[in-house]
Amino acid sequence: MLKEQALHYYEQGYNCAESLVYGTNAALKLNLDENACHLMAGLGGGLQVGDVCGALTGAVCALGCLIVKTKAHDCPELKPLTQAVVEQVRTRLGSLRCDEIKPRLFRPERRCAATVENCADVLEAVLMEAGILTEYRQNPDQTTDQL
Template structure:
């Protein structure tokens, strides 16, 4: 499952944002150029300042890759899909803020693995929901 791949990526040294995009690439066989993952480097740790969780930013990047052909305005549903993911993540974990998530869920050894795993589960549910709508 996507959540397991994301968690494993995170536990193997990728930041939370990178872990999500890498997991999506593997799980959905996207064949992204390896340079694509560099874009997520600065999004880990809440954009480096413990603000917006990297799981959220990495997930939103993946949604764009999956649901947008060339430009966001060409996708009638990307705003709805993104909103659905963000609200589902917030419902599940209570906040989008990295610092608050760390305070609530971070463990000494596993760090934010539980947040990455929960985010991966929510992300997969949203992707399944919208892929089935487009059929």
């Protein structure tokens, strides 16, 4: 579900970070407006300099949109869930850095689609394991006021 939506946006020309947020927004009906999604623009390509993977930062931002009700300091589950996403991405992709991931996964015909797919899979798995995705599907209105 998340993977298909994130990949759809990536194929439309959005960068890796944007694709994770736009895809999660569409899949889970977060009701994020365009300005909220535009916040992701500079995070693609590892902050545009090959640093922390944009798909990972997009996944973490989407996670925050789903679970934070007021602010990060009032959301004790944010840290362990973020850590789970980060560690699972590190395990799957062998690094957190775009400039280390891209040489292994980039393909001219698909660009960084495999990275987007992997990060979306990780995000969905962490959300499922934490019971958030099931809970959200049962009551989607509870998470629409984060931004």
